[in-house]
Amino acid sequence: MSARGGAVQTLYWTGKRLELVDQRALPQRLDYVACASAAETAQAIRDMVVRGAPAIGCAAAFGIALEARRLTEAGSAARAEALQQAFATLRASRPTAVNLFWALDRMQAALAAVAGRSGAEVAAALVVEAQSITAEDIECNRAMGRRGAALVPDGARIMTHCNAGALATAGYGTALGVVRAARDAGKRVSVIANETRPFQQGARLTAWEMVQERIPVTLVTDSMAGHLMQTGKVDLVVVGADRVAANGDVANKIGTYTLAVLAARHGLPFYVAAPCSTIDLAIASGAAIPIEERAAAEVTGFRGERWAPEGVAVANPAFDVTPAGLVSALITERGIVSAPSAAGLRALFD
Ligand code: MRU
Secondary structure (H helix, E strand, O other): OOOHHHOOOOEEEOOOOEEEEOOOOOOOOOOEEEEOOHHHHHHHHHOOOOOOHHHHHHHHHHHHHHHHHHOOOOOHHHHHHHHHHHHHHHHOOOOOOHHHHHHHHHHHHHHHHOOOOOHHHHHHHHHHHHHHHHHHHHHHHHHHHHHHHOOOOOOOEEEEOOOOOHHHOOOOOOHHHHHHHHHHOOOOOEEEEEOOOOOOHHHHHHHHHHHHOOOOEEEEOHHHHHHHHHOOOOOEEEEOOOEEEOOOOEEEEOOHHHHHHHHHHOOOOEEEEOOHHHEEOOOOOHHHOOOOEOOOHHHHEEOOEEOOOOOOOOOOEOEEEEOHHHOOEEEOOOOEEEOOOHHHHHHHHO
């Protein structure tokens, strides 16, 4: 199986529709889901057709552009009202990744900049803004990768969690961008991919991306991480983020906190690679980051197969918060913040 155009493209603007790789079907099938409206895009985000903080932001931006295209013939008052409804629908799709809200804020600003223009002009401006958000994301990831690669020794065995790769972004990836850049710098690197229960982003998506590119990858279950660190089989950990609070606390896929504690116990570097669009200076600490609770069915079984007994109570928090004190460095496109602190993060925006 090969990806369209030779390399996997998470989102694809046809000029009329948004096409998304259906990440629920990987790695067995490389299917695309087409979205023609904001509501369809929000549904695709909710259902995990598209996932990963930056990819969600890009998809939502195109969701607004799609809606504006649908409304080109509407009167300006009706168009304004329908667009605000579209923003609300997309904002409600998932709560934790701040890139969603960051991208929608940018689309709101782009909309405000064309106030009073025709429906066609508004739609064209919003398409351009969504395309810019997407192109910038790839640039950020490449810049982050180059900076992060400097932290990776030759021969490093890199543990990662969830999927913070090309599939989670517009392309190249954040944590896996660091892996790719280290490989491109001539370093021999290998990846240990935690499977990432319950949605299996590590087993299905990270493993798939690495296999496609022939980067050596070993798949392990989440509960093997401590043993592998204890027996000297991991050199460093690098993960992505869904939201970084102003003090450097990091929300990322459930299980990330456990890894950070283990890395500290074993004296291993624990790096977070995230673009500045993932930093939320409006939230003082991780305690205020909303943690999504997903459906019980994701824990009681998978793809229709149920293995837990009927009647059992289930918890399914999709993310956890790693305190800044456990993060060795935050890798961003603007620079590396060692031992992240409020002052260090603020400096990125000065
Ligand atoms: O629930 P998901 O798959 O959207 O969670 C994704 C993650 O937690 C990623 O690590 C994070 O979004 C960073 S992606 C570059």
